[in-house]
Amino acid sequence: MRMLMTVQMDTEATTRAIHDGTMSTLVESTMERFRPEAVYFSTHHGNRTIYIVFDLDAEVRMIEIAEPFFSGLNAKIDFAPAMTPDDVRQGLGRLPQA
Numbered sequence: 850m851r852m853l854m855t856v857q858m859d860t861e862a863t864t865r866a867i868h869d870g871t872m873s874t875l876v877e878s879t880m881e882r883f884r885p886e887a888v889y890f891s892t893h894h895g896n897r898t899i900y901i902v903f904d905l906d907a908e909v910r911m912i913e914i915a916e917p918f919f920s921g922l923n924a925k926i927d928f929a930p931a932m933t934p935d936d937v938r939q940g941l942g943r944l945p946q947a
Contacts, residue, residue, distance in 0.1 A: 853931040856899040859923035863897050875917055
């Protein structure tokens with residue numbers, strides 16, 4: 850299932866991680882292990898934020914992908930299913946006709 854993971858990182862923890870090099874290591878290892886469809890870096894509610902779109906093949910992998918951000922960057926993380934326009938069209942096509 851395609852998932853959108855939103856990672857809102859603590860400013861102080863992230864600043865330390867940027868300066869000591871662990872931020873780039875964490876991002877690179879996440880990219881290598883999960884091969885995301887898309888990754889965007891931005892801000893949300895004043896926090897550095899990463900949006901990662903990836904295929905979740907098993908629910909237990911949520912722990913594997915989230916824990917390094919929790920423990921290393923004191924992050925707040927949300928997961929949400931994500932659909933493409935084709936997914937929405939397909940879903941709407943399955944609705945009963947009124």
